[in-house]
Amino acid sequence: MALVNDIVGSYRRPRPVFAGLLARGADDKTGLVFLLLAMALGFVSELPGVSRDANLPNPELEAAIAAERDDVRPIEGAEVPEAMVDAKFSALLSAEIMVWFLILPLVFYGVAMVGHLVVKLFGGVPDTTASRLALFWALVVAVPLKLFHGLVGGMIGPGPALTAVGFLWFVVLMWNWSMNLRVAGWEARA
Numbered sequence: 626m627a628l629v630n631d632i633v634g635s636y637r638r639p640r641p642v643f644a645g646l647l648a649r650g651a652d653d654k655t656g657l658v659f660l661l662l663a664m665a666l667g668f669v670s671e672l673p674g675v676s677r678d679a680n681l682p683n684p685e686l687e688a689a690i691a692a693e694r695d696d697v698r699p700i701e702g703a704e705v706p707e708a709m710v711d712a713k714f715s716a717l718l719s720a721e722i723m724v725w726f727l728i729l730p731l732v733f734y735g736v737a738m739v740g741h742l743v744v745k746l747f748g749g750v751p752d753t754t755a756s757r758l759a760l761f762w763a764l765v766v767a768v769p770l771k772l773f774h775g776l777v778g779g780m781i782g783p784g785p786a787l788t789a790v791g792f793l794w795f796v797v798l799m800w801n802w803s804m805n806l807r808v809a810g811w812e813a814r815a
Contacts, residue, residue: 628765631645631646632765632766632768632769635762635766635801636766636797639766639800639801639804639805640804640805640807640808640812643758643759643762643804643805643808643809644808644812646758646762647755647758647808647809651754651758652754653754653757655758656754656757656758656761657761659758659761659762659764659765660730660733660761660764661730662765662768663761663764663765663767663768664725664726664729664730665725666768666771666772667725667729667764667768667771668721668722668725668726669772669775670768670771670772670774670775670776671721671725671775671778672718672721672775672779673775673776673778673779673780674775674778674779675714675717675718675721676714676779677778677779677780677782678713678717679710679711679713679714679717680710683713686713686716686717687709687713690709690712690713690716733760733761733764734757736760737756737757737759737760737761738753738756740756740759740760740802740806741753741756741757743806744756744806744809744810745810747810748811749806749809749810749811750810750811751806751809751810752809755808755809755810756806756809756810758805758809759802759805759806759808759809760802760805762801762805763798763799763801763802763805764798766797766798766801767794767797767798767801770790770793770794770797771794773790773794774787774790774791774794777790
């Protein structure tokens with residue numbers, strides 16, 4: 626429950642919430658948990674869109690799946706989905722898993738390092754752990770909007786509503802990250 630209260634509090638007063646998080650002794654393990662939580666919920670947010678895309682016609686993907694079915698020998702214990710929708714869903718879901726659990730965590734560690742360097746460039750004195758936590762906490766704070774973005778993408782699809790929610794998610798993420806970096810680099814921590 627404290628995590629939910631901190632997320633809600635970060636929408637109103639992000640700096641005091643992040644300062645409190647650092648004062649409670651958040652470390653790299655906490656940061657990794659935040660990152661994995663954000664990645665897992667980000668993955669969940671993509672499932673409605675994956676389901677929608679699997680049910681829509683996609684001639685290129687369908688041709689690739691059909692060609693692969695002809696080239697692949699069956700593996701014992703593994704079944705090739707018979708229905709094209711199931712095969713498309715499996716292919717799209719595999720791509721989402723790779724993106725959310727392999728690629729994006731590495732990207733966010735790199736982005737956190739860039740944020741650390743930017744704060745140092747402007748005269749701040751953050752430690753690397755606080756810099757990483759700044760980004761990872763901002764990702765967790767923005768997760769509710771990412772989940773809403775996924776619902777809009779799955780139910781409505783591409784269009785102005787999806788763009789507006791995506792923009793709002795990005796603004797909340799950047800605002801929280803910048804406020805967290807300010808705490809990490811310039812404000813005293815208890």
